[in-house]
Amino acid sequence: AQKVTQAQTEISVVEKEDVTLDCVYETRDTTYYLFWYKQPPSGELVFLIRRNSFDEQNEISGRYSWNFQKSTSSFNFTITASQVVDSAVYFCALRGFTGANSKLTFGKGITLSVRP
Amino acid sequence: EAGVAQSPRYKIIEKRQSVAFWCNPISGHATLYWYQQILGQGPKLLIQFQNNGVVDDSQLPKDRFSAERLKGVDSTLKIQPAKLEDSAVYLCASSLDSEIYEQYFGPGTRLTVT
Numbered sequence: 743a744q745k746v747t748q749a750q751t752e753i754s755v756v757e758k759e760d761v762t763l764d765c766v767y768e769t770r771d772t773t774y775y776l777f778w779y780k781q782p783p784s785g786e787l788v789f790l791i792r793r794n795s796f797d798e799q800n801e802i803s804g805r806y807s808w809n810f811q812k813s814t815s816s817f818n819f820t821i822t823a824s825q826v827v828d829s830a831v832y833f834c835a836l837r838g839f840t841g842a843n844s845k846l847t848f849g850k851g852i853t854l855s856v857r858p
Numbered sequence: 859e860a861g862v863a864q865s866p867r868y869k870i871i872e873k874r875q876s877v878a879f880w881c882n883p884i885s886g887h888a889t890l891y892w893y894q895q896i897l898g899q900g901p902k903l904l905i906q907f908q909n910n911g912v913v914d915d916s917q918l919p920k921d922r923f924s925a926e927r928l929k930g931v932d933s934t935l936k937i938q939p940a941k942l943e944d945s946a947v948y949l950c951a952s953s954l955d956s957e958i959y960e961q962y963f964g965p966g967t968r969l970t971v972t
Contacts, residue, residue, distance in 0.1 A: 746900075779963075785965050785966045786964065786966065787949065788963075789963075844914075850900050851900055
């Protein structure tokens with residue numbers, strides 16, 4: 743079965759600090775997709791990014807960047823110059839393509855608190 | 859574009875009572891999902907519909923949970939009878955199709971069973 747591990751449970755930083763959220767995954771599928779979602783206090787999960795297993799290029803979107811390393815089965819997320827509005831729970835998720843792996847499997851989430 | 863709508867936002871019931879949640883997906887989205895999110899955990903898929911057919915309900919406790927998606931649009935998730943361990947947030951999500959498209963989530967219904 744596929745698995746997503748987010749070892750960090752809570753992170754607290756001061757505004758303008760950089761912060762990296764770690765994600766390690768396990769799957770036997772050769773084709774799969776990785777996702778990051780943000781869940782603010784309002785409760786709605788907000789889609790941030792999707793990467794497929796064949797594309798290991800790092801991606802940057804404004805203050806957000808993602809580092810996908812297949813060799814270590816990791817898909818880490820960095821927020822540069824964090825802001826109070828970044829405070830939320832962040833989930834990493836994995837979707838394979840075979841049988842039971844074709845459903846979205848989430849990690850337990852990382853609670854990020856950004857203090858002014 | 860309107861997002862995924864869910865109601866109610868909050869519900870408190872006693873154990874053994876029944877409850878129903880409603881979801882209206884994004885217009886044109888063929889795939890609809892119901893997730894259960896227990897406090898401190900990531901969402902867990904309960905059931906997936908493709909149009910009005912069930913694709914995956916392997917993790918749905920069918921002795922007490924049921925769901926339908928009549929006409930392939932709105933969906934209802936029901937729990938009867940509820941147990942204390944059903945206390946959770948129930949999230950509805952939709953996607954254009956079931957393959958590679960990302961899922962868009964609604965605000966969820968927070969259920970408390972006392």
